[in-house]
Amino acid sequence: MTARWHFVLVPSLVLSLLLLLSSQIAFLRGSFFKDLRLGRLGTELTLENYLRFFTDSIYVDSLLLTIRISATVAVLTLLLGYPVAYILARMRSRWALLLLAAIIAASFITIVIKVLGLIIIFSSGGTLNRLLLSTGLLERPLTIMGRPGGVVVGLMHFTMGFAVLLLYSIVKTIPRSLEEAAEIHGAARWRVFLRVVLPLSLPGIVVTALIVFNLCMGAFTSAALIGGGKVFTLPVLIQQTVIMQTRYGMGATISAVLMAATLLINLLSVVLLARLDRRRTAVA
Amino acid sequence: MSGLGIPAALRRIASAAWVTGVFVFLFAPLVVVVGASFDGGERTFLNFPPRELSLRWYGRISPELFQALGLSVVLGITTAAVACCLGVPAALGLVRARFRGKALVAAAFRAPLQIPAVVIGVSFLKLYYVVGDLIGVYVVGTLPGLIIAHSFLATPYVIGSVSAVLQRFNTRLEEAALSLGASRWRTFRRVTLPVIMPGVYAGAMYAFLVSFGDVPVALFLGAGGMQPFAAKIFHLMEFDFDPTLLAISTFIILGSLVAIYLLQRAVGLEELSRSGGGG
Numbered sequence: 001m002t003a004r005w006h007f008v009l010v011p012s013l014v015l016s017l018l019l020l021l022s023s024q025i026a027f028l029r030g031s032f033f034k035d036l037r038l039g040r041l042g043t044e045l046t047l048e049n050y051l052r053f054f055t056d057s058i059y060v061d062s063l064l065l066t067i068r069i070s071a072t073v074a075v076l077t078l079l080l081g082y083p084v085a086y087i088l089a090r091m092r093s094r095w096a097l098l099l100l101a102a103i104i105a106a107s108f109i110t111i112v113i114k115v116l117g118l119i120i121i122f123s124s125g126g127t128l129n130r131l132l133l134s135t136g137l138l139e140r141p142l143t144i145m146g147r148p149g150g151v152v153v154g155l156m157h158f159t160m161g162f163a164v165l166l167l168y169s170i171v172k173t174i175p176r177s178l179e180e181a182a183e184i185h186g187a188a189r190w191r192v193f194l195r196v197v198l199p200l201s202l203p204g205i206v207v208t209a210l211i212v213f214n215l216c217m218g219a220f221t222s223a224a225l226i227g228g229g230k231v232f233t234l235p236v237l238i239q240q241t242v243i244m245q246t247r248y249g250m251g252a253t254i255s256a257v258l259m260a261a262t263l264l265i266n267l268l269s270v271v272l273l274a275r276l277d278r279r280r281t282a283v284a
Numbered sequence: 285m286s287g288l289g290i291p292a293a294l295r296r297i298a299s300a301a302w303v304t305g306v307f308v309f310l311f312a313p314l315v316v317v318v319g320a321s322f323d324g325g326e327r328t329f330l331n332f333p334p335r336e337l338s339l340r341w342y343g344r345i346s347p348e349l350f351q352a353l354g355l356s357v358v359l360g361i362t363t364a365a366v367a368c369c370l371g372v373p374a375a376l377g378l379v380r381a382r383f384r385g386k387a388l389v390a391a392a393f394r395a396p397l398q399i400p401a402v403v404i405g406v407s408f409l410k411l412y413y414v415v416g417d418l419i420g421v422y423v424v425g426t427l428p429g430l431i432i433a434h435s436f437l438a439t440p441y442v443i444g445s446v447s448a449v450l451q452r453f454n455t456r457l458e459e460a461a462l463s464l465g466a467s468r469w470r471t472f473r474r475v476t477l478p479v480i481m482p483g484v485y486a487g488a489m490y491a492f493l494v495s496f497g498d499v500p501v502a503l504f505l506g507a508g509g510m511q512p513f514a515a516k517i518f519h520l521m522e523f524d525f526d527p528t529l530l531a532i533s534t535f536i537i538l539g540s541l542v543a544i545y546l547l548q549r550a551v552g553l554e555e556l557s558r559s560g561g562g563g
Contacts, residue, residue: 009377012370012439013389019436020395023407026414084306087299099307101548106310108540110497112517113533117313119521120320127316160310189295218400220500221514225521235402239503242406255403 028252035249049253059237059254063261066233069148069223070216073155074209077163080156082205085167086197090176100168107161115225118154119145146228154222159212166211170204171197206273210266217262234258314537321530341531349516349532356496356513359430363495364488366435371442371487372480378443379450397440405504408433412505425507433505434495441494442487449483482551489547 031049034042053059088096121127124143132138144150174197182192220235227236234254242251322337378390396404412429416422423429457479461471495512502515511519520529 005377005381006383007377008373009381009389012374012377013392015370016374016395016436016439017392019411019432020392022414023404023411023436024399027403027407027410030410080306080309083299083302087303099303102307103310105541105544106314108493108544109314109537110493110514110540112497112499112514112521113317113536114313116517116521116529116533117315117317120316121312157309157313160306164306214398218402220400220402221518225518235400235500238400238402238406239500242409243503248406248410251406255400255406258400259398259403 027248028256030249031252031256033249035247037245037247039246039248041249049249050257052250053253053257058232059257062232062234062237063257065148065231066217066235066258067261067265069151069155069233070213072152073159073216074213076152077156077159077212078167078205078209081160081163082167085164086171088164089168089171100165103161103164107165111158111221112225114157115154115222118157118222118226122150122153145226146230148231150226151223151231151233154226155216155219158219158222159215162215163208163212166208167201167204170201170208173204174200206269210269214262214266217258317530318534318537321527321534323527341527345528345532349513349528351509352511352513352516353532353536355427355510359427359434359512360492360495362427362431363434363438364491366431367438367442367491368484368488370435371439371491372446372484374439375443375446375450375483379447393443394440396437401437401498401500404433404437405501408436408501409504424505425510427510429505430502430510430512433501434498435491437498437501438491438494441490442484445487445490446480446483449480453479485547485551489543 030041032045032047034044034046034048036042088099119126122143123129123145124141126143129138129141129143133141144153178196178200179192182196183189187195218235219233220239223231223233224236224239227233232240235258238251238254238258241247241254321341322339374393378386378393399407408429409424412422412424416424423432453476457475458471461475462468466474497514498512499514499518502512503518506512506515517529517533520526
């Protein structure tokens with residue numbers, strides 16, 4: 001029976017690899033040729049585009065901004081989302097299932113519509129400003145649209161549901177009996193949480209954080225709409241460079257750097273964590 | 285019970301407040317879109333809460349938007365079908381077969397999830413030009429062009445949700461069918477397929493959603509009349525906003541809620557939450 005199963009996957013694998021490699025090579029090879037604009041490329045191999053990326057502050061600033069925004073979103077989403085996941089996972093009533101269903105339902109709704117709602121709430125004439133102005137908490141309208149802070153809020157909205165669902169399934173794998181055992185032995189609730197639950201869910205938390213970070217590094221729709229042409233993260237810059245300026249070579253360079261930087265940050269954090277983990281177990 | 289520190293009642297209130305806060309954050313944008321769609325005033329701003337109730341924007345939704353919506357539905361269904369044709373055999377192979385380099389093959393199947401969607405959009409645009417120059421058939425701005433790229437994007441989700449079901453599936457059922465004299469194909473049709481169907485439904489739904497919600501890929505590949513709904517909304521939001529967008533978005537929100545209710549009935553909530561995210 002088992003002998004035959006690998007033939008089943010061959011057609012899909014061939015097709016997927018063909019599309020993956022041909023599209024990536026067709027596009028990314030452009031980064032090694034001189035960009036003559038209007039979609040044309042030079043014929044000689046050169047690293048000029050990469051040199052340009054790392055010497056021109058537009059590109060370097062955009063890279064740093066993208067990393068900063070993504071890291072902020074990862075931290076804030078986890079800080080807000082983890083307690084929700086924990087509470088839902090430990091809830092004994094049917095409410096837990098209902099709330100979980102609500103999160104899934106929200107994740108089914110197209111991102112452009114959610115961004116539209118966020119804009120109505122957070123724009124300068126929007127719901128939140130009207131509320132704050134009428135209560136006198138604010139004197140002048142304040143907006144996060146067109147600012148990095150707004151993009152952070154948009155991306156948090158984009159990743160929150162997904163992060164809570166993932167964290168929920170992680171907390172579910174930690175038996176409640178472990179917590180009860182610790183409590184019976186007289187440990188305070190928060191100590192049980194810090195010493196038992198948190199360490200056990202740490203690997204899952206790190207994975208979730210990295211997934212959220214990666215999603216944000218590549219996020220386009222909410223960054224473009226909320227950034228409103230003023231916040232240039234790398235994905236937004238790629239679209240601008242290719243569509244507005246028809247510079248395919250430079251666009252390919254930005255894409256290559258974006259993917260390499262994301263990969264590098266993932267590898268670094270995994271290595272760093274493994275080292276931390278080893279030190280911790282050595283101490284214990 | 286709680287030893288030192290915070291009393292149980294206070295802890296309860298704090299957790300309820302925290303959960304409520306996050307849920308308000310998640311749902312407020314949807315409530316606001318639906319609410320503002322009923323505001324009838326002429327305006328420079330969008331109003332929520334609405335100032336004067338009216339359905340006027342519902343009557344003015346342009347046929348162009350409905351056309352884009354129709355295109356997105358056709359595109360989404362085709363994408364889901366293609367992604368299932370590719371993803372189901374891939375999942376079967378990945379879970380069932382034993383061979384060297386399986387982790388590598390699995391990683392190759394997951395690759396579309398690791399590449400930013402904008403990059404997939406430009407790469408396929410470039411690929412379509414290169415192929416077009418070679419064979420004289422250009423698929424940029426056509427439905428097949430969109431279907432190919434969206435299927436590439438969506439297949440990992442089908443693989444993810446079908447694999448999740450397969451991993452819990454007992455192969456004894458199949459062995460029993462085979463030993464009772466059923467052919468391999470019959471065993472697959474009558475035993476394997478019915479068991480993995482919830483995974484296929486969930487995967488197909490995710491594939492549809494990936495296609496339906498995609499903006500960056502469609503931005504590059506869908507020129508002119510071939511602009512799917514989400515990309516159309518994106519353009520309108522960027523350049524000339526118009527309140528009929530709120531009206532049609534309200535339809536989409538209601539439609540999505542009905543869809544998830546039906547899917548939940550067919551598949552079960554557990555399956556749906558487990559298979560989310562793909563791969």
